[in-house]
Amino acid sequence: MNLLMVGVGAGFGALLRYGLTQLGKTLWPTRPWMTLLINVTGACLAGWVSALALPESLHLLVATGLLGGYTTFSTFHVDALGLINRKLWPQVLGYYVGTVGLGVLAASLGIWLGR
Template sequence: MNLMYVAVGAGIGAVGRYELTILGKRLAPIIPFGTLLINVLGALLAGVLTGMLIDNRLSLFLLTGICGGFTTFSTFTADTFVLVKNQRFGIATIYWVATVGLGIAAVVFGLWLGMLIR
């Protein structure tokens, strides 16, 4: 049963990631804005859910499933590599710093928000 919670959540998260990736490419075709947005929103949601101390089944569905299927470290690293390969060093640096910095800030804010909601 646990596998089902994770699988269904991951499918939902992956569809959300796909949609935001398409939107990001339309809004900012030169930079990987969609991936940045996805990872920061995923970090925020992970922080909120962790701060709320949700039960195990709900955690499997929301945190492991949806957040895991939604966020994408592999695309973040690949996007950074492509920017560097194309000698877009400034954009690569800004993208890397923004993703890591905003991701950490989003988790911290999410934890605080989740504890308030709890």
């Protein structure tokens, strides 16, 4: 049952990420801002979910599955390399600092909201 919960959640998370990524390509065709938004909102939600007293099956569905499929560490680095290859140094710095800094703040906010 645990594998099913993780798999179902991951499928929905990946579909959500795909849809938002497509929207991001329309809104910001040359910038990875949607990946940043996905990772920051995912960090906030992960913090929130971790602070809740959820049954194990629901935690696996949401935290491990849904948010695991939704957030994207590998895409973050591919997007960063795209900025680096175009020598967009201020955007590279902003993207890294924004992703890490906002991710920590968002996770903290999520934990605070969950308490």
